[in-house]
Amino acid sequence: xxxxxxxxxxxxxxxxxxxxxxxxxxxxxxxxxxxxxxxxxxxxxxxxxxxxxxxxxxxxxxxxxxxxxxxxxxxxxxxxxxxxxxxxxxxxxxxxxxxxxxxxxxxxxxxxxxxxxxxxxxxxxxxxxxxxxxxxxxxxxxxxxxxxxxxxxxxxxxxxxxxxxxxxxxxxxxxxx
Numbered sequence: 001x002x003x004x005x006x007x008x009x010x011x012x013x014x015x016x017x018x019x020x021x022x023x024x025x026x027x028x029x030x031x032x033x034x035x036x037x038x039x040x041x042x043x044x045x046x047x048x049x050x051x052x053x054x055x056x057x058x059x060x061x062x063x064x065x066x067x068x069x070x071x072x073x074x075x076x077x078x079x080x081x082x083x084x085x086x087x088x089x090x091x092x093x094x095x096x097x098x099x100x101x102x103x104x105x106x107x108x109x110x111x112x113x114x115x116x117x118x119x120x121x122x123x124x125x126x127x128x129x130x131x132x133x134x135x136x137x138x139x140x141x142x143x144x145x146x147x148x149x150x151x152x153x154x155x156x157x158x159x160x161x162x163x164x165x166x167x168x169x170x171x172x173x174x175x176x177x
Contacts, residue, residue: 007035010097012121012169019117019155019171020045024092027111030078030099034060034071041069048091050076078104086111096120100138105148115176118152120145124159126166140168 013036020026023044028037031049033056041047041064051057054075064071076084083104086094091111100122112118125141128134145168146157152172159168 007033009036009039010121011163013039013095013097013119016117016119016156016171017043019093019119019173021092021115024116025090025113026093026095027086027091029086029094029096029104029108031060031073032056032098034063034073036095036097037071038063038067038069041071042067045093047071049073050078050086052077052079083107089113089116092116094118096122098122100140102148105150109150109152109174112152112174114174116174117155118149118170118172120149120172121167121169124166124168126161130164130166144168145170 026040026045026047028047028049031037031051034049037047037049037060049060049071052075057073057075061073078084079101085107088110090113092113093116094108094111096108108118123133123139125136125139127139133139146154149170149172152174154170154172156171157169
């Protein structure tokens with residue numbers, strides 16, 4: 001079987017699809033090649049994908065057009081000061097995989113709609129002993145991801161050696177009211 005355009009989605013996302021409101025609005029932040037955006041659009045979700053790499057966004061637009069998937073794409077520098085806003089309560093799910101910019105967390109949390117979720121997964125400091133990335137700016141300290149999710153309720157979390165990488169993952173929900 002061939003890998004889908006954009007690559008296979010994270011097992012963490014696939015395991016937690018049930019927390020996403022059916023056919024809701026999703027933003028894939030630091031989307032890269034769009035593996036999560038494409039997968040969710042194929043399932044009927046309305047997806048907005050952002051990344052700072054214009055070439056990757058162009059490739060994602062082309063892949064979405066090829067499959068006639070309704071994915072809106074935008075080139076966004078995620079590391080501006082102040083960080084970009086994605087709109088208060090605009091998305092039923094906010095996804096971030098393999099990316100860390102701590103000042104962006106308030107914008108991510110603000111973007112989660114009532115009853116919506118943040119699904120986040122990235123590397124911990126232990127990854128530096130295994131290879132890339134090695135810069136502490138891009139690596140979570142123990143327990144830090146849960147702390148950064150702040151006012152959202154943690155539904156599921158893990159941290160440790162996952163498939164040979166040092167990873168932290170969360171699913172966090174905003175209350176419905």
